[in-house]
Amino acid sequence: xxxxxxxxxxxxxxxxxxxxxxxxxxxxxxxxxxxxxxxxxxxxxxxxxxxxxxxxxxxxxxxxxxxxxxxxxxxxxxxxxxxxxxxxxxxxxxxxxxxxxxxxxxxxxxxxxxxxxxxxxxxxxxxxxxxxxxxxxxxxxxxxxxxxxxxxxxxxxxxxxxxxxxxxxxxxxxxxxxxxxxxxxxxxxxxxxxxxxxxxxxxxxxxxxxxxxxxxxxxxxxxxxxxxxxxxxxxxxxxxxxxxxxxxxxxxxxxxxxxxxxxxxxxxxxxxxxxxxxxxxxxxxxxxxxxxxxxxxxxxxxxxxxxxxxx
Amino acid sequence: xxxxxxxxxxxxxxxxxxxxxxxxxxxxxxxxxxxxxxxxxxxxxxxxxxxxxxxxxxxxxxxxxxxxxxxxxxxxxxxxxxxxxxxxxxxxxxxxxxxxxxxxxxxxxxxxxxxxxxxxxxxxxxxxxxxxxxxxxxxxxxxxxxxxxxxxxxxxxxxxxxxxxxxxxxxxxxxxxxxxxxxxxxxxxxxxxxxxxxxxxxxxxxxxxxxxxxxxxxxxxxxxxxxxxxxxxxxxxxxxxxxxxxxxxxxxxxxxxxxxxxxxxxxxxxxxxxxxxxxxxxxxxxxxxxxxxxxxxxxxxxxxxxxxxxxxxxxxxxxxxxxxxxxxxxxxxxxxxxxxxxxxxxxxxxxxxxxxxxxxxxxxxxxxxxxxxxxxxxxxxxxxxxxxxxxxxxxxxxxxxxxxxxxxx
Numbered sequence: 001x002x003x004x005x006x007x008x009x010x011x012x013x014x015x016x017x018x019x020x021x022x023x024x025x026x027x028x029x030x031x032x033x034x035x036x037x038x039x040x041x042x043x044x045x046x047x048x049x050x051x052x053x054x055x056x057x058x059x060x061x062x063x064x065x066x067x068x069x070x071x072x073x074x075x076x077x078x079x080x081x082x083x084x085x086x087x088x089x090x091x092x093x094x095x096x097x098x099x100x101x102x103x104x105x106x107x108x109x110x111x112x113x114x115x116x117x118x119x120x121x122x123x124x125x126x127x128x129x130x131x132x133x134x135x136x137x138x139x140x141x142x143x144x145x146x147x148x149x150x151x152x153x154x155x156x157x158x159x160x161x162x163x164x165x166x167x168x169x170x171x172x173x174x175x176x177x178x179x180x181x182x183x184x185x186x187x188x189x190x191x192x193x194x195x196x197x198x199x200x201x202x203x204x205x206x207x208x209x210x211x212x213x214x215x216x217x218x219x220x221x222x223x224x225x226x227x228x229x230x231x232x233x234x235x236x237x238x239x240x241x242x243x244x245x246x247x248x249x250x251x252x253x254x255x256x257x258x259x260x261x262x263x264x265x266x267x268x269x270x271x272x273x274x275x276x277x278x279x280x281x282x283x284x285x286x287x288x289x290x291x292x293x294x295x296x297x298x299x300x301x302x303x304x305x306x307x308x309x310x311x
Numbered sequence: 312x313x314x315x316x317x318x319x320x321x322x323x324x325x326x327x328x329x330x331x332x333x334x335x336x337x338x339x340x341x342x343x344x345x346x347x348x349x350x351x352x353x354x355x356x357x358x359x360x361x362x363x364x365x366x367x368x369x370x371x372x373x374x375x376x377x378x379x380x381x382x383x384x385x386x387x388x389x390x391x392x393x394x395x396x397x398x399x400x401x402x403x404x405x406x407x408x409x410x411x412x413x414x415x416x417x418x419x420x421x422x423x424x425x426x427x428x429x430x431x432x433x434x435x436x437x438x439x440x441x442x443x444x445x446x447x448x449x450x451x452x453x454x455x456x457x458x459x460x461x462x463x464x465x466x467x468x469x470x471x472x473x474x475x476x477x478x479x480x481x482x483x484x485x486x487x488x489x490x491x492x493x494x495x496x497x498x499x500x501x502x503x504x505x506x507x508x509x510x511x512x513x514x515x516x517x518x519x520x521x522x523x524x525x526x527x528x529x530x531x532x533x534x535x536x537x538x539x540x541x542x543x544x545x546x547x548x549x550x551x552x553x554x555x556x557x558x559x560x561x562x563x564x565x566x567x568x569x570x571x572x573x574x575x576x577x578x579x580x581x582x583x584x585x586x587x588x589x590x591x592x593x594x595x596x597x598x599x600x601x602x603x604x605x606x607x608x609x610x611x612x613x614x615x616x617x618x619x620x621x622x623x624x625x626x627x628x629x630x631x632x633x634x635x636x637x638x639x640x641x642x643x644x645x646x647x648x649x650x651x652x653x654x655x656x657x658x659x660x661x662x663x664x665x666x667x668x669x670x671x672x673x674x675x676x677x678x679x680x681x682x683x684x685x686x687x688x689x690x691x692x693x694x695x696x697x698x699x700x701x702x703x704x705x706x707x708x709x710x711x712x713x714x715x716x717x718x719x720x
Contacts, residue, residue: 026537029562033529139354141550143585150560150589161529161561234526235550239355278530283521284491286530 022279025157030275032160036168038271040229042264043171044244045251046178047222053258054195054215057107057118061126063245065220068129069095069227070236071137077144084144085166088228092174092221099220103213111212126241133238141235149232167229174225175264178218182260191215195258250290254297256307265305269293344382345644347637348404350414350424355392356524357417359549359581363626364416364438367633370613374634375641378606383641390420401427410650411436411640413633418442418493425453434643434656438636439629441573442497446683452656456635456676456684458598460494460573464501466689467572467596468509473703474570474594474691478714481512482541482567488531488555489546490523490574498546498574516540523548528555529562536564543569545577552576553585560589567715570594578692578699580625590694592716594702599690600631601672602707610634610670624698631670639664639676 022030048062059065072091073084102125110118146163153160182188194201194211202208247270252258255266270290277289297304349368352361365387372383386409390397397420401412405427412428412435415421421440428435429450437445437455441463446455458466475481487502489495499520506515516538521531532555535543543566547555556569569592571577577593600607600623614623614630623630643658644650664676674686691703695710702712 022534023537026533030530030533033533037527037529134354139358140581141553145585150557152561152563159562235553237356275530279534283519283528283531283534287522 027276027279028158030279031272032158033164034272034275035268036161036164036271037233037275038268039168039171039264040226040233040267041247041251041271042255042267043174043222043229044226045248045255045263045267046175046260047219047226048248049252049255049258049260049263050178050222051216051219052252053260054191055103055107055111055212057111058115058122059219060119060122060245061129061241062223062248063241063243064126064129064133065095065099065223066227066230066244067133067236067238067241069224070231070240071133071142072224073228073231074142074144074236077146083146084228084232085170088170088225091224091228095220095224096217099217100213102220103216104209107216108209108212126245130238130241137238139237139239141237143235144231146232163232167232170225170229174222175260178222179260181218187211187214191218247290250294253304254294256304259304259306262304262306269305344384345641345650346384346386346408346410347640348386348388348401348407348409348412348414349633349637350388350390350397350400350404350412350420351633352392352416352420353387353389355390356550357392357548359579360416360575360629361390361392363579363629364633366614366618366621366626367438367630368413368637370610370617370630371634371637371641374609374613375638378609379638379641379645381641381645383637383644385637388414390415390417392417392420394419394423397421398423398427405431405433409433410644410652411655413438413636413640416440416629418445418497421445422493425450428452431652432656433652434640434659436636436639436659438633440494442493444497446681450682452652454639454659454678454682454684456639456671456687457632458687459683460497461501461504462685462687463573463598463689464498465505466598466687467570468502468505468511470596470689470691470703471511471570471572472509474568474596474712474714475512477703477705477712480567480715483513484516484538484540485511485513485542485544486516486535486538486540487518487544487546488535489518489520490548490551491520492523492548494548494574495520495523495546498572502544502546502572513542515544521551523551525551525554528558531555532558532562532564536562541567545569545571546574547571547576548574549576549579549581552579552582556582556586556589556593565716565718568592568594569716570596572596573598573689575628577694578625578627580622583625583694583697583699587697590697592713593694594714595692595699596689597628597692598632598687599627599672599692599701600670601666602701604667604670606668607631607670622698624700627692627699635669635671635676638669 048059051059069091073087076082076087110121148162151162190206191211194208251266251270252263255262273289274286277285351364368385386404388400388404397415401424415424416439418440421437422445425435425445429452435453439457441460443459489499519531519534578595583590611623643655647654647658660678662676666674669676673688676684690701692699693702700710701707
């Protein structure tokens with residue numbers, strides 16, 4: 001800074017601005033931030049992957065369900081002053097119930113119908129959710145303003161956004177709970193049996209329709225946790241859904257459709273590669289890189305990075 | 312025939328005359344009321360700004376009746392922040408009988424509406440839209456009382472020097488961040504062309520463009536911070552401005568100032584409401600209203616009466632520029648005494664509204680050969696105590712400039 005009297009006149013031009021090479025701390029900041037966001041993306045995609053892995057249904061209403069969860073967190077914050085990370089627990093339970101009902105009431109009837117019929121059902125559901133949100137909340141962006149929203153943890157030269165760290169921690173915890181559910185509980189094992197061999201599960205007397213509904217409920221609960229975590233990072237509008245549905249698809253296709261580990265890996269990969277593209281190429285290239293990655297994976301390994309091992 | 316009496320003959324002639332009158336009147340366009348189709352993004356990404364513009368349209372009919380003695384009817388249409396919708400709504404308004412179109416805040420939407428207006432030969436008065444090409448197409452029915460991006464940019468950049476002179480302090484380096492939509496690109500071109508000619512005291516170290524719909528600007532802000540620039544020159548919209556400012560706080564980047572050389576965003580109500588103290592000290596060198604004009608005071612009184620909970624300062628550009636666009640249409644209607652599109656367009660071309668008879672800040676409203684008003688002026692606004700406040704030029708200042716920005720705890 002200097003006084004006006006001693007200023008030197010600069011010859012400026014935008015063309016003369018050479019993009020500077022990122023420093024190591026800047027790179028570290030960006031990579032960690034991308035990884036934290038990617039973890040939340042991964043959890044969101046995990047719901048999509050679990051539903052597809054078991055029910056073989058592509059959930060086109062996935063982003064809208066997440067938007068609904070984000071609005072739930074906003075309403076709980078504004079009405080009851082509940083932190084989104086507290087709301088998360090109740091929202092996960094409520095969404096599990098909603099998911100169960102949606103599956104039993106509607107989707108189970110479409111499970112054996114052609115894929116285009118399933119697709120239309122889910123698109124219809126997504127449009128109903130988006131328009132109900134538009135009716136209820138209007139088009140304005142909404143957010144929660146927690147006390148830590150603008151705070152950061154400082155580790156030497158690295159600054160970690162507190163909300164992002166909490167969101168990623170919640171996503172990791174939710175993923176661990178989900179993994180434990182599928183691995184150690186009887187219901188989880190039964191669902192895995194359904195995923196591996198639906199006919200065999202039916203012959204063995206497993207209640208397949210009920211297990212499908214539980215699976216959809218579990219997927220919806222994942223989305224609820226991801227939505228509550230996400231609302232501390234970004235504002236929500238009723239039209240947010242499609243972009244996140246698309247993002248979830250990119251992640252699960254990169255990671256491997258139906259693979260839980262793949263979904264998490266895909267989320268991390270997309271989060272970090274977008275961040276790196278932004279800092280090394282240009283910020284406008286972020287989306288381009290994730291779709292470029294998708295094409296590469298589709299060409300080199302169509303089943304996804306972790307796909308193909310098990311259904 | 313022989314049975315026709317004098318009475319039936321008179322009745323028939325009377326009926327014919329009466330039925331012919333409206334048709335004749337319609338053919339001449341000598342209607343008592345001017346129908347103005349107002350196109351704004353009232354929903355979608357730009358909903359808040361569209362709704363802010365709408366306030367100017369809402370108070371126009373009464374105020375214009377009082378001042379000009381003409382009747383206008385506002386026909387509202389929502390562009391839904393979408394180019395295709397803007398185009399189809401313009402078509403529909405014309406189909407429903409709009410005599411003039413006003414709108415539509417966004418340059419991309421406005422360009423689409425201008426095409427429709429030109430095809431149909433219906434005058435289109437742009438309220439707010441800065442892309443230069445809108446009045447560079449040789450259109451005969453498109454008029455704009457809003458400065459194109461290079462002019463806004465120039466006014467905004469020139470005012471930067473006034474800021475440094477008033478504060479007796481200047482930054483050595485600056486980083487330029489801008490949205491990559493039609494408006495942002497136009498502004499970037501304007502800044503690129505003008506900056507080398509303006510002998511600024513700072514060196515521009517980097518230019519970063521970004522998506523106005525971005526939900527996360529971590530990388531962009533990280534890049535900008537890494538330059539170590541002392542000044543952030545920002546061409547933004549509303550939502551991205553909020554995201555970007557939040558990210559600056561999270562990354563603990565506090566340059567001497569955040570200055571917009573003529574874009575929306577930093578002076579909006581939502582920006583102040585969402586960011587609270589973090590909105591403080593941001594500067595916008597921007598077109599504004601002229602608080603000293605009598606018509607502005609009438610406008611402010613009407614605004615307060617109609618929108619008791621709102622503060623005009625948060626709608627300073629959107630509402631007043633939308634009102635002035637409608638004022639131009641009504642003034643032309645008064646002189647043309649017809650709603651015929653061509654006559655209205657000719658009357659608009661002859662507009663000469665004195666600098667003191669407009670709400671917005673600038674010289675007289677006169678259109679040049681391209682349909683563009685020249686001489687709209689800018690002020691320096693600073694967010695102080697939760698509202699945008701005029702700090703320069705000094706003769707219009709409501710408070711003293713704070714520069715460099717104070718560190719916020």
